[in-house]
Amino acid sequence: MKRIIYYPGCTLHSTAYEYGNSTEAVLKHLGIEFEEIPDWNCCGAASAKSLNHRLSILLPARNLRNAADLAGDVYVPCAGCYNNLMKAKKAMENEEGREEIEKKLGKFHRIPEVYPLMNLFIDDKVLKKLSENKLNTDVKIACYYGCAFLRPEEILQNENPELPKSIDTILNTLGVHTVEWPLKSFCCGGDLSLASSDIVSVLVEKILIYAIEAGASAIVTACPLCQANLEMRQKTKMPVFYFTEIIGIALGIDENKWWKKHLVDPGNVVSKLKGGR
Amino acid sequence: MKIVLNREKLNSFYVQTIKDISLQKIMSCYQCGKCTAGCPVADFMDVVPNEMMRLVMLGEIEKLLSSKAIWLCTSCFQCGTRCPKGIEVHRVFEALRSIALREGKNYTDIEKLSEDVLDEIPQQGIIAGFRKFESLE
Ligand code: SF4
Ligand code: SF4
Numbered sequence: 001m002k003r004i005i006y007y008p009g010c011t012l013h014s015t016a017y018e019y020g021n022s023t024e025a026v027l028k029h030l031g032i033e034f035e036e037i038p039d040w041n042c043c044g045a046a047s048a049k050s051l052n053h054r055l056s057i058l059l060p061a062r063n064l065r066n067a068a069d070l071a072g073d074v075y076v077p078c079a080g081c082y083n084n085l086m087k088a089k090k091a092m093e094n095e096e097g098r099e100e101i102e103k104k105l106g107k108f109h110r111i112p113e114v115y116p117l118m119n120l121f122i123d124d125k126v127l128k129k130l131s132e133n134k135l136n137t138d139v140k141i142a143c144y145y146g147c148a149f150l151r152p153e154e155i156l157q158n159e160n161p162e163l164p165k166s167i168d169t170i171l172n173t174l175g176v177h178t179v180e181w182p183l184k185s186f187c188c189g190g191d192l193s194l195a196s197s198d199i200v201s202v203l204v205e206k207i208l209i210y211a212i213e214a215g216a217s218a219i220v221t222a223c224p225l226c227q228a229n230l231e232m233r234q235k236t237k238m239p240v241f242y243f244t245e246i247i248g249i250a251l252g253i254d255e256n257k258w259w260k261k262h263l264v265d266p267g268n269v270v271s272k273l274k275g276g277r
Numbered sequence: 278m279k280i281v282l283n284r285e286k287l288n289s290f291y292v293q294t295i296k297d298i299s300l301q302k303i304m305s306c307y308q309c310g311k312c313t314a315g316c317p318v319a320d321f322m323d324v325v326p327n328e329m330m331r332l333v334m335l336g337e338i339e340k341l342l343s344s345k346a347i348w349l350c351t352s353c354f355q356c357g358t359r360c361p362k363g364i365e366v367h368r369v370f371e372a373l374r375s376i377a378l379r380e381g382k383n384y385t386d387i388e389k390l391s392e393d394v395l396d397e398i399p400q401q402g403i404i405a406g407f408r409k410f411e412s413l414e
Contacts, residue, residue: 151354152365161358187317187353193402195348195385197394199321199401229402 001129004120005067005074005112006034007079010042016224017170018076018258021112022244023077023117029251030129032120037067037074043084060088061101067112077117077244079148079223085114090155116158118147118166118222127173134175136275141178141246142216143167144207146226147187161185167220167243173242174250176273181214183207190225204233211238218269220246231263239266249273286336291376295333298372305362306330312366322346326356326366327364333369347373348384 006027012020027034044059052199063085067074076082094135102108120126143164150161159166164185168178188207189200207230211219219240221227230240239262248254249270259266284294296303312326319325324332324346332341341347347370356366377383395403 147351147353147355148380151358153358174335185355187351187355189317189351190402191353192349192351193398194390196321197398199349203317204320225402232397 001031001124001125002031002120003033003035003072005037005070005072007037007040007043007063007067007074007076007081007085009076009078009269010045011078011081011224015228016242018099018261019224019227019242019244021255022242022248022258025249025253025255026244026247029253030126032126035070037063038069043078043081045080045084056084057088057091058104060084061092062105064088064092064112065105065108068108068110072111073115075115075117075120075154077222079116079146080109080225082114083148084153089114101239116166116222118149118170119158121170121243121247122166127169130170130173130247130250133252135250135273136277137176137273139173139176139217139272140215141176141245141271142181142211142214142219143171143178143184144188144211144219144221144226144230144240145185146217146221146223147212148184148223148225150185154206167222170243171196171220171246174246176246177213179214179216181210183210183215188226188229190229193229201233204230205235208238212236217272218266228263234264237264239264239269241266241269246273252277280335280337282335287334289336289338291338292333294376295338295369295372298375299368301364301366301368302362303330303333303364303369306334306364307362309361311359311361312364315355315359316350317353317355318349318351321349326370329373330364330366331354338373341373342377342380342382345384346370350374350409353413376377 002182008020020198040063041059044056076085089111092101145164150156150164162185171178186207189203192200219230220236221240221241222243227240227242245254245258259270308327308331310327313319316326324341324344329341329346350367350370352367354367360366
């Protein structure tokens with residue numbers, strides 16, 4: 001169907017195992033060929049940024065250089081990784097920046113395009129395939145995008161940061177109703193966990209209250225930090241899924257090992273999503 | 278609070294450093310308050326984002342370096358997305374944090390955190406916290 005370059009980043013092989021595993025299962029089922037960036041490294045996460053600006057560009061840039069050897073565009077499931085790869089790409093846009101990076105990393109024969117994983121699924125052909133696997137359910141979902149897929153917009157520009165809709169489009173195509181609610185792009189405070197965990201709890205509770213108020217019985221996101229933070233800090237016990245898990249359910253390839261990784265038991269919502277299946 | 282405006286303060290080393298680190302046109306701010314309206318943690322800040330901008334424009338930097346607000350900013354970039362004047366307000370916060378860290382000020386004392394707290398925090402959250410700590414070098 002399509003061939004992509006895949007950058008899982010550290011999280012999808014570790015804490016967000018269910019995101020990584022469901023992504024790979026869904027891609028295989030849809031016939032989308034993917035190959036990991038050869039010998040990829042950590043994107044630098046948040047730690048490199050203030051510590052050493054150059055390092056925070058070189059780490060993701062090295063991934064781009066290795067990706068350049070393969071054919072196709074790079075798709076990134078983690079919001080933080082996507083953000084960092086885009087920063088490196090931006091840094092290479094001007095002659096001077098590119099020269100400096102190439103001095104350290106060697107010549108790039110091309111600079112690959114980089115997209116968030118959601119974008120792969122809003123491609124017309126993929127959407128058509130998804131629409132053949134509709135779920136018969138009345139469960140309502142609140143799609144939550146968080147910060148790092150949307151902002152800063154001058155670097156990312158993949159969707160409207162004030163009106164994101166990729167995850168909604170995917171779920172709607174699968175026959176799942178998504179709610180309109182005000183906190184789609186609100187920050188969950190994940191980065192503040194160490195400094196002020198009490199504030200993080202207030203932010204998470206705010207997100208949960210508005211999702212419930214809108215009639216949702218689950219949240220669906222694409223960011224591993226948001227997913228962990230939202231499930232960990234809430235009192236409400238509302239499950240938070242990765243969008244690839246919902247696609248997995250629709251395709252009939254979901255696995256118990258995904259649900260076991262969740263901190264809030266998603267069993268009830270999973271069976272409702274499956275309807276009579 | 279009465280603030281006396283003078284050009285010396287407006288051109289102080291601090292103000293210049295903030296401009297150098299943030300690369301923002303601080304004087305374009307016209308105090309519309311949209312940055313504060315969108316800020317998820319404004320409720321908890323002692324100096325909210327538009328006040329912070331105003332204080333930088335007045336050269337009142339010490340007050341900002343000792344504020345709690347600079348440590349509460351989550352770097353979510355909402356302020357920058359909403360500013361009608363194209364100011365990336367979060368970068369000004371980041372500049373203030375960097376200056377404070379280099380002066381030895383810090384908010385999180387990592388050694389005092391209990392195992393329980395560290396156990397509870399998502400790993401990415403720990404990394405983000407250390408970022409602010411590590412830039413002390
Ligand atoms: S949104 Fe921009 S112009 Fe308005 S107060 Fe904030 S920084 Fe100033
Ligand atoms: S980046 Fe900081 S100041 Fe700006 S909206 Fe987010 S938390 Fe508030």
